[in-house]
Amino acid sequence: MIDQQVRDNNIVWQPSEQRVSESNIKKFSEQVGIPAVPYDRLYSWSIAKPGEFWSAVWDFAGIIGEKGEIAFVPAEGGGMLGAKWFPEASLNLAENVLRGDASRVAVYIANEQGVQRTVKMAELRSLVAKAQTGLRKLGVTQGDRVAGVVTNGLESLVSLLATSSLGAVWSSCSPDFGAKGIIDRIGQVQPKVIIASLDYQYNGKQFNIRENIMAVCEELKSLSAVVSLSEIPELDMETSTQLLTWSELLSHNVDVPTFTRVPFHHPLYILYTSGTTGLPKCIVHSVGGVLLQHVKEHQLHCDVKQGNVLSWYTSTAWMMYPWLISGLASEAAILLYDGSPIQKERIGILWEIAEEIGITHFGISPKYLDTLEKHGYEVGKKHDLYALQVVMSSGAPLISEQYDWIYKTIKKDVLLESISGGTEIIGCFVMGTPIHPVYRGENTCKALGMAVDILDEQGASVIGKKGELVCTQSFPSMPLTFWGEGGDERYFNSYFAKREGIWTHGDLAEQTSRDSLIIYGRTDTVLNPGGVRIGTAEIYRVVEQIPQIIDSIVFGYPIENDEEIVLCVVTENDDVDKELAEQIRRNVRKKASPRHVPRRIYVVKEVPYTNNGKKVEGAVRSIARGHEVKNKASLANPECLREYATLAERSYV
Incomplete structure (x- = not known):
């Protein structure tokens, strides 16, 4: 359980009165006549009156198109599936994205050599x-x-x-x-x-x-x-x-x-899941759902405004690519970067670009930040980030120590948002806002219009305890279906089969008494030694703070009707001696719990990642147990799985 008193002392950023008063969410709250502070009033209204809320988002963002008179038609018999959003509306994404002054800068194009050109609207x-x-x-x-x-x-x-x-x-x-x-x-x-x-x-x-x-x-x-x-x-x-x-x-x-x-x-879009356990799911997203969800997230949560410069390091395979592009609909400029985010001779290439073009909103992953930290790269000392207002992180949980590093090394006065959602919703369940304080190690708040809850194994809502992240009401960016034969059935089985009428997202999470959240990892990779549920992020956040550890991956290995925790680490000298192993176990025991301590520690040369930069604990667990990994094509470095296939034959510390 979270020690609330300790966490209350862990505010790492507080918005100024000016920041709050000039924020989009404050202006939106004035438009709808509901105060933005305290946030729970505005949030509760967005859930209680979904049609009114999303219609107000349409108006606030100035969506181009015909809205119609009806914003929301609940599903017959209740539940989430079958609800209809804006059934009379018509619109086009490109028409909304290509809006604004013809002379304004729309896009900055950059690669590993830096900024190459500027494109006006x-x-x-x-x-x-x-x-x-x-x-x-x-x-x-x-x-x-x-x-x-x-x-x-x-x-x-x-x-x-x-x-x-x-x-x-x-x-x-x-x-x-x-x-x-x-x-x-x-x-x-x-x-x-x-x-x-x-x-x-x-x-x-x-x-x-x-x-x-x-x-x-x-x-x-x-x-x-x-x-x-x-x-x-x-x-x-x-x-x-x-x-x-x-x-x-x-x-x-x-x-x-x-x-x-x-x-x-x-x-509008067909996006794909990582597909490491079979063929990738083809998730079909709607024009209206994508646009409305993104302008809400950009404008109300990230405070994106006309003339801002939005960036997110992403490939065209990840949902953050269309998320970035939608930034044009808020009349911000966007950065399109093609290349590696870290080069041997130019570790800070993304920050060089941020300084040159005045990036206001900088999006990245925890892994990238961890790599910068281990290189000792002092971003704020090397670059004048005069324009930077918001740093956003997604793709994995951002650990507490990274909050400290960001405010110490990048910029003191910056809104940090650790956001979490998924390809399945092409958006976020939890985000931040410019009116909230930032607490280290926490995702700041539930996103407006998203009826997020944490349920235990009995289906009861819990606070201060781990459970499954769910959504209990329909929202516009729910998928239309999965493409292909039996798409509706596969969609239902993926998100609604476990709890009738409730979206079960697959994240192990915890909500605090102030409605912030902590994400511990995916439920399909949750460790369960002695019947205690442990998220993999709880171990990573300790292990990867040890300087000798370059990377790590953890999974559960079955043994006598139980499982033990196996930790594989990449180190500077390709070795783990007894002293380092003891340091790992000591730190995990102290900073997490005795239950979290890995039974076996192996040294490996590489950790497998998807092409979108996410660790694949499931693939490692499968191959270590002697099972086949069905879709290695989803991995950026599938060849590294060979060494995990022989772990059981190797000695460990």
Whole structure:
């Protein structure tokens, strides 16, 4: 249980009166006539009156389109499935994203060499108009799928917006996926057109994926065209698929795009889960749900305003990619960065860019911050972060010590938001706001309009105890379905089979008496020694503070109707002696509990990650138990699993 008195002394940032008074959430509260402070009043209203709340978000954000008279129709018989949002509405994502003054900066383009160019809104609109015409000539119409195997560059953004402007559906993955990884994803949705980065650079190395794209094309029966972002495609395809370059797609004398407005629930994106236990799930998201959820999160929670500069280090395979792009709908500029976030000679490349272009909202992962800390990189001393207002982190729980490091090393007066949600909702269940204090180690609050709770194994709401994170009411960015045969049934089984009428998200979490939350990890990787539920993040937050530990992964190994905790660590000298092992166990015992202490400690050369940068405890657990990992194509470094297959034969400390 949380020691509340200790936590009350752990405020690491407090908003000034000016910050609160000038915040978007304060202005929103005045618009709806409900005070923003205390937050629980505004939050409770957003849950009690969902139609009024989301309609007010539409108005506050100035969504372009027809809203209609009805905002929310509850599901027959109650529950979350079957509810309807804005059934009379029509809108278009690209129309909302391409808004604002033509002369304003819309996009900064950067790579491992730094900022390469600035794109104003007039140019972006012109590029989208040309690409839209090109896609239309290739036969793309409303409801068709266009897939990108692309890096995070200008062409990817233009392709996405041109696709959505036509009422078509966009889906993407990054080019570092192998042929099987690409086929496992976009092969399921059968796109009409593929846009591909045949050549790309990462961490100073050049990569050529022509063979992968040719293999993908041979598998796709629906494909009519491939658009290459390389001017010399050199694709030897045996199919009748048309091949053209990017410049050929854009070779049309048109500068003003048109917009096909579609119903609120019309498909916009197909996103993919990591898929380490089977084929990735193809999650279909709606135009209205995506746009409304994102403007709420950007404007009310992250305080994104006109003229701000929003960045998030992401690939095109992660949900933070469309989340970033939606920042344009708040008339902020966005940074598109293509490359490695940390290079040997330029560890702080992202901060160099932040200083140069005046980034106000900087999004990243805990792993990135941990790497900077272990390099001893003092961000605030090396860079003038005059514009920086908000640091956001997602992808894994942010540990308490990282809160301290951020405020000590990056900037003292910055709002830190550790946010948590998922691909499944293309948004967040828990976030922060500019009106809350920040407590170290905690996710600040439940997001407006999201009826979040923590339930124990008996289904009772609990405070100060670990339980499962759930959502008990419908929200606009719930998926439409999973793409493919039996999609509705697979969707139901993934989130609603465990508790009738309640979304069970799969996170082990705890809520405090002030309604902040602490995320401990995924419930499918929860450790259970002696019947006590332990989240993997509870161990990582201790182990990875030890200087000799570069990385780690933990899982449970079955033994005599119980399980013991196994910890694998990457160290500086590829060794764990008895002294280091004792330090690990001593720290875990002291800072977590005796139950958390690992029984076995192994040294490994590498920790497996998904292509989106998430540790895969489940894959390690499976292979260590002698089971097959079904979909290694989802992993960025699948070859490292070999050493985990032989752990049982090795000695441990």
